[in-house]
Amino acid sequence: KSGEAFRVVEVGARDGLQNEKKMVPTAIKVELINKLSEVGLKTVEATSYVSPKWVPQMGDHDNVITQIKKYPGVAYPVLVPNLAGLKNALQNENVKEIAVFGAASEGFSKKNINCSIEEGFNRIKEVTEEALKNNLRVRGYISTVIACPYDGKTKPSVVADLTEKLLSFGCYEVSLGDTIGAGGAGSVGRLLDEVSKAAPLEKLAVHFHDTYGQALSNVLVAINRGIRVADSSIAGLGGCPYAVGATGNLATEDLVYMLHDLGFNTGINLPKLIQTSEWICAQMGRNNASRASIALLSK
């Protein structure tokens, strides 16, 4: 893998913070996103234009996207669940990219976006079309690709069909989300067997939560299949408010440590990333969930 490029999508400011009960001040979110840009990340998901009644922590979306420094070459996607969210996002000229999201299970779809899978994908289609008309880039997410906290195991063929759908709507990439971190090397391999029949590998990304400590080996399975984009969250922050018991994402520092060991070029400065990780943990009074951060700091 010597020198081959790998893109890390940092979701800490969105997936990492959305579940925090205590409101994180906007200024801290802005500083976090600026610091993440400075470590060399090329995609830093910034916030969500979801309903503030559903996710109060993301209610300051407009101020966050306005106040962050816009580093050249860095994308700052925002999550958009419906046309109402898109309308708000379009009013802010700083929004250049959105992420749309649906689920592969009925139970989670209902709990997360208050509609069925089919209705959710109909909404995504209209949001994506409208966003593309307005020259925004659109990234797609599918949740519960391995299992659902309400419905149990997900069939890989369902995920393959939904991936194909998102690409046909015009998403430039689809991120496969193991929302509750239930997957392991076996189930993730079986999922990718199926999805790679329906979609080109260069259009796929993986998004693992680390509930069972399997996220890093799951990414390695994806890498060995040829996938070169993975989502992660600084310090392993996070969890989804509508997926009970799900922990944070794979920690970005752990992912970057593995990628650099494999010889990938991420453009990320690991020591600087770890400083940022310690900083955000101190701001939030949290322990650092990244093993690489803890190990490298204790040296």
Ligand code: HMG
């Ligand atoms: P709903 O209650 O069914 O919406 O929620 P509605 O269309 O019936 O509207 C109800 C009210 O909300 C109305 O206001 C709307 O105007 C307002 P009222 O008339 O009562 O005053 N409203 C909005 N306000 C602001 N922004 C909006 C918006 N839409 C409606 N966009 C809705 C449906 C989709 C809005 C809601 O369920 C929602 O916001 N859900 C988002 C939940 C969420 O953010 N989950 C976490 C992100 S997904 C995730 O974490 C998974 C991922 O990481 C991948 C993985 O790990 O699997 C991506």
Ligand code: MG
């Ligand atoms: Mg997630």
